[in-house]
Each structure stands twice: as C-alpha cells, then as structure tokens.
Amino acid sequence: MLEQLETNSKKFKDALSFQLKELDAQLSEAVETTMQIELASNALSKVLAKNENARKLWDDLATCIKTGLEPTEVSFRPPVRQTRF
Structure with missing residues (x-):
C-alpha cells in the first residue's frame, strides 16, 4: 500500500x-x-x-465596441472641408 x-x-x-x-x-x-x-x-x-479626424474615428469605433452598436456611414465619413468665399 x-x-x-x-x-x-x-x-x-x-x-x-x-x-x-x-x-x-x-x-x-x-x-x-x-x-x-x-x-x-x-x-x-x-x-x-x-490628427483630430483620426481621434474622432477612434472615439466612434470605441463607442461602437462599448455599446455593441454597428458603426454608421455617417460616423466614419471624414468631415467635409468647408471653404469660405
């Protein structure tokens, strides 16, 4: 044993x-x-x-990950530059 x-x-x-x-x-x-x-x-x-645009996109992506929501085209579209006349 x-x-x-x-x-x-x-x-x-x-x-x-x-x-x-x-x-x-x-x-x-x-x-x-x-x-x-x-x-x-x-x-x-x-x-x-x-890069402000990159930071905005990153923040949008982080929000999508945290909330589980799908990214929208609008949130990932680069901002349109406005020209002044």
Whole structure:
C-alpha cells in the first residue's frame, strides 16, 4: 500500500510539474502580447494626438465596441472641408 501511495504521489508531482511548465509558457506569451499591445497603444496615442479626424474615428469605433452598436456611414465619413468665399 505504501508503494502504491509513493507511485501515485510521483505521478501527481509529475503532472503538477508539467502543468506548471505549461502555465509558465502561457504566462510568458501573455506578457509578450501585453507588451506588444502597450507599444501599439502608445503609437496609436501619438497618431491620435496629432490628427483630430483620426481621434474622432477612434472615439466612434470605441463607442461602437462599448455599446455593441454597428458603426454608421455617417460616423466614419471624414468631415467635409468647408471653404469660405
């Protein structure tokens, strides 16, 4: 019986060790993905800070994502430049 307990204990430890290695790999991948998202977000912030039209479109898209509404043509149409005579 003691031998069976030792065998089961070793199997359990091996299974846990494997699962921990898998979780560590997934965590590393998640950290890398998070870093890439942060870099992309910073780049996007710089573009949006310089471009009013892009910021408006981004805000419209964010609103659609948050509310679950479909974007309309009007909200994604670039503004018409008005000329003064």
